[in-house]
Amino acid sequence: EVQLVESGGGLVQPGGSLRLSCAASGFTFSTFWMSWVRQAPGKGLEWVANVKPDGSEQYYVGSVKGRFTISRDNAKNSLYLQMDTLRAEDTAIYYCARDILQMRIDHFDHWGQGTLVTVSS
């Protein structure tokens, strides 16, 4: 059974940093793209970033470029999101998702339960 378990969320001040983790199990982690998707309170879904199976390529939504870094450790079956220079508008539940990405095809077939990040003074 595929399982994705996020951790690392919490309360942080504006301008601060936080590192999210996602522990994956039940599938061959090193062969799948992985993504972070977030949802601000009462708002819709927003894709944040994804990373290639070998970690050599990453893509980001414009609003986090230069502030967030997605990475992975295939030996530990883990996905990470380093979030720096956090802003109030980054407040959201952050979901880890398995990303089925091929030519013209992209969708998220498994999701974690999410971890809440609150940016506030």
Add this chain to the structure above:
Amino acid sequence: QSVLTQPPSMSAAPGQRVTISCSGTSSNIGNNYVSWYQQYPGTAPKLLIYENNKRPSGIPDRFSGSKSGTSATLGITGLQTGDEADYYCGTWDSSLSGFVFGTGTKVTVL
């Protein structure tokens, strides 16, 4: 700001059919496959439809997807109270080099 447009809400009586539209452009829906997600309050989204019209294992055939040009549609037939949820479309956007979600549609069963 979402680049895919959905109606904010839709409603119908039990047993009826609802269709949710998702409008995009040639850089997203027009040239890439569409997926749909169902989300209940306080829970993670779940994949409902992928590659325009395919259903993952366990998704009933009451749910269907289609695409035409730069628009996609999710259909739900035989509406049940358990279908009350938020629904999101999504696809890769080749111009943005990123995945984009629709604005979301809240379905209410009357």
